[in-house]
Amino acid sequence: MALTGVEIFKLLPKTNCKKCGHPTCLAFAMKLAQRQASLDACPDVSEEAKKILGEASAPPIRPITIGVGDKAVKMGEETVLFRHEKKFVNPCVFAVEINDSMSDEEINKMVDDVLSSEIDRVGQKLRIDAIFVNNVSNDAGRFESVVMAIASKAPAVPLIIATNNPDAAMVAVKAVADKKPLLYGANESNVEAMANIAKTYKTSLGVTAKGLDALSILTEKIKGLGVDDIVVDHGARSAKEILEANTYIRRAAIKKNFKALGYPVINFAQRDDRVLESLVATLGVTKYASIVVLGSIEKWKNLALFTLRQNIYTDPQVPMQVEQKIYKIGEPTPESPLTITTNFSLTYFIVSGEIENSKVPCRLAVMDCEGLSVLTAWAAGKFTASKIAQFIQESGIENEIKHRELIIPGYVAILSGAIEDKLPGWKVIVGPREANGIPAFLRSKVSQ
Amino acid sequence: MAFAAPKETYSGKVFEVVIGTDKAVAFGGENVLPFHSFEGNVPHRPVIAYEIQDIPPDDWPETVKKVYGSVSGDPVTWAKYCQDTLNAKAIALRLLSTHPDRENRSPEDAAKTVKDVLSAINIPLIILGSNHVEKDSSVLVAVSEAAKDKNCVIGKAQEGNYKTIAAAAMANNHKLIAMSELDINLSKQLNILITQMGFDKEKLITDPMCSALGYGLEYTYSVMERIRLAALTQNDATMQPPMLADVGMYVWKIKETQASEAELPAWGSLEERGITWEAVTAASLLMSGAELLIMRHPDAVKAVEKFIDELM
Numbered sequence A: 001m002a003l004t005g006v007e008i009f010k011l012l013p014k015t016n017c018k019k020c021g022h023p024t025c026l027a028f029a030m031k032l033a034q035r036q037a038s039l040d041a042c043p044d045v046s047e048e049a050k051k052i053l054g055e056a057s058a059p060p061i062r063p064i065t066i067g068v069g070d071k072a073v074k075m076g077e078e079t080v081l082f083r084h085e086k087k088f089v090n091p092c093v094f095a096v097e098i099n100d101s102m103s104d105e106e107i108n109k110m111v112d113d114v115l116s117s118e119i120d121r122v123g124q125k126l127r128i129d130a131i132f133v134n135n136v137s138n139d140a141g142r143f144e145s146v147v148m149a150i151a152s153k154a155p156a157v158p159l160i161i162a163t164n165n166p167d168a169a170m171v172a173v174k175a176v177a178d179k180k181p182l183l184y185g186a187n188e189s190n191v192e193a194m195a196n197i198a199k200t201y202k203t204s205l206g207v208t209a210k211g212l213d214a215l216s217i218l219t220e221k222i223k224g225l226g227v228d229d230i231v232v233d234h235g236a237r238s239a240k241e242i243l244e245a246n247t248y249i250r251r252a253a254i255k256k257n258f259k260a261l262g263y264p265v266i267n268f269a270q271r272d273d274r275v276l277e278s279l280v281a282t283l284g285v286t287k288y289a290s291i292v293v294l295g296s297i298e299k300w301k302n303l304a305l306f307t308l309r310q311n312i313y314t315d316p317q318v319p320m321q322v323e324q325k326i327y328k329i330g331e332p333t334p335e336s337p338l339t340i341t342t343n344f345s346l347t348y349f350i351v352s353g354e355i356e357n358s359k360v361p362c363r364l365a366v367m368d369c370e371g372l373s374v375l376t377a378w379a380a381g382k383f384t385a386s387k388i389a390q391f392i393q394e395s396g397i398e399n400e401i402k403h404r405e406l407i408i409p410g411y412v413a414i415l416s417g418a419i420e421d422k423l424p425g426w427k428v429i430v431g432p433r434e435a436n437g438i439p440a441f442l443r444s445k446v447s448q
Numbered sequence B: 001m002a003f004a005a006p007k008e009t010y011s012g013k014v015f016e017v018v019i020g021t022d023k024a025v026a027f028g029g030e031n032v033l034p035f036h037s038f039e040g041n042v043p044h045r046p047v048i049a050y051e052i053q054d055i056p057p058d059d060w061p062e063t064v065k066k067v068y069g070s071v072s073g074d075p076v077t078w079a080k081y082c083q084d085t086l087n088a089k090a091i092a093l094r095l096l097s098t099h100p101d102r103e104n105r106s107p108e109d110a111a112k113t114v115k116d117v118l119s120a121i122n123i124p125l126i127i128l129g130s131n132h133v134e135k136d137s138s139v140l141v142a143v144s145e146a147a148k149d150k151n152c153v154i155g156k157a158q159e160g161n162y163k164t165i166a167a168a169a170m171a172n173n174h175k176l177i178a179m180s181e182l183d184i185n186l187s188k189q190l191n192i193l194i195t196q197m198g199f200d201k202e203k204l205i206t207d208p209m210c211s212a213l214g215y216g217l218e219y220t221y222s223v224m225e226r227i228r229l230a231a232l233t234q235n236d237a238t239m240q241p242p243m244l245a246d247v248g249m250y251v252w253k254i255k256e257t258q259a260s261e262a263e264l265p266a267w268g269s270l271e272e273r274g275i276t277w278e279a280v281t282a283a284s285l286l287m288s289g290a291e292l293l294i295m296r297h298p299d300a301v302k303a304v305e306k307f308i309d310e311l312m
Ligand code: B12
Pocket: A319, A339, A340, A341, A342, A344, A346, A347, A350, A351, A371, A372, A373, A374, A375, A376, A377, A378, A379, A380, A407, A408, A409, A410, A411, A431, A432, A433, A434, A435, A436, A438, B181, B182, B183, B186, B210, B211, B215, B216, B219
């Protein structure tokens, strides 16, 4: 449970020496309680106070990172149950299962699919984040060689080493220890050996148990064995049980500050029916999974799941937006068309994508409307004739282009007369309503 | 540390709504968040209605248009196909042809279509206008009368036309969809206005407005979640009608359900992409609180039904 300012104050040296930059220990304590200061600023705080305060101020769900470098993924640190309260923090990781009894050919193909899974959507690069290598063969030698083969083919992709056999775990983790994999498969019967491997090679440890009571006993035990970075699997596999267990874990962590389950959760969504698998993954994304393991990664499924994750993890207060300016698409000349839209990321990326498709060099004026879409901005009075006129005049575009024609989105055709009134000398042309009409429209326009 | 399951109990409950006559279905009635049967009562599964139109679906993309190729020329055949071949539990008939920019068919024409469809099916019917505020107020009045006592769902009543539509639904014993635009306060206000006319609050269905995955889904998702929390935690009766997600019409107009794989190889198979897009949109709105869904593609419906099976 988070401590109050007064409770924190009791643990400070109470000398009011000001070395922390605050006039009194009490003032500093208040800032700490609001998480606006860091305990390090006080040089005189006791070791014991550090320990108590450190635990109390730790986030309710422990941050865990797997992998190294650019493609490392961070999980945990969530602070709320519902996304409208506050932004969800670390988007859940999508991992695909590769099992070591598959043929080398099949394995190669799947790794290729992971490597080519990256998609650009609304300015973000989205991909299958990790590979879950499952020791189905139960053969340590085979497992080690598969893990090594995957690691050399996909050196940057974070790995989850999945086995409950400590001998297999030992050789596989040892082979890729420098990549900070997650070792998954600790359970009641192997916990000492698995914790020992995780500790020796400094990896995080995935633990599974049937039931949340048994699970919390195991995480405490693992912590006692010296491993702090834990990922939990509650063992539920049907949608109903997953929802129940994920909800209880998230609530216990956030509302009760129950440390023994304050860890990222891994869910398994694999189903023979691939569309159904997408829906079980949807449950994971919306309801509290930090890792969702998939059985296959068809491009169509990835696109839907990446998009869902992006939607659920956007900031509910601030829409995703792009900078206000006049973007050049292709290599426009002073004669090239000038189009205008709002600065909502989604709008910008859709429209600029379609202009690119048209192969007609073009300027796209993007106006700051606080990240609202065209119609929303219009309805909210932010994309109005006078604001558009002012933006065009102040942009300096009149010095860059020879013509005086402005193409506006079809949905705001109603603005055309008023813009012409406010922008003397300009002609307003109404474009198509939907962006997918832009290529044909621009092509016919320049061929005139 | 011993683990004690942090169960929640709520003071409020979603109204239970029954629609149809012969093969009536019920939805709503739960006193917990969606599918939280581990801490309360979830008496009914959500209901999925198949969407049909009174004119052929020219502007639906091929993936979903072709499924109905041989039946969509006539709403009666189409409705029977959904009921008998697809085992639909309910049908949503959209009277698109009444829109002034389309065929501008009259309220009388629409009433006839509704009568014909009703006499061909025994599952519940949801009757939707063309979403033209003025025209809907005459069309939906005529069809409410034509469907008198059939316990249909009439929609959608909006701020600009709710009075006439709610009065007609009330006089002819129907349920009513109240739609507002992605804002919890607007939604609450519209429900209040409608009940102030004497309309029974337990016969309402709230439509907070749908949006497709990738195109504003997160707004619908969060508005639904907030409405549901208000219903349960504050026992706010104006927020307790079950919620509608009108999924199909938003999903099947976006690029992801239309662009070919040849054009965008990175997006994969168009067929499965479209179906999955509709199913994922529906599934995420189920997680945030929808109890009544309107969908188009049978494979998407089947996948969502399987998902519900797993959740119940
Ligand atoms: C999500 C959403 C919101 C979100 C905001 C999201 C955002 N960041 O903008 C929220 C919930 C905040 C919101 C609020 C409101 N909204 Co709103 N909202 C929507 C919704 C569902 C989707 C909008 C969206 O994201 N579209 C996707 C983007 C990409 O579309 P777009 O920017 O228009 O771009 C397309 C085209 O315009 C075209 N295009 C864009 N630029 C250009 C440029 C050129 C040159 C060309 C040729 C084409 C082109 O290409 C794009 C793709 O085809 C729409 C309904 C719908 N399904 O469309 C209603 C909608 C836009 N909202 C509406 C309204 C009325 C409002 C509110 C006033 C109501 C309210 N609830 O208070 C408020 C106003 C905001 C405020 N006061 O702050 C109305 C607008 C009515 C109208 N016809 O004017 C709509 C249409 C709903 C409706 N009635 O059906 N909204």
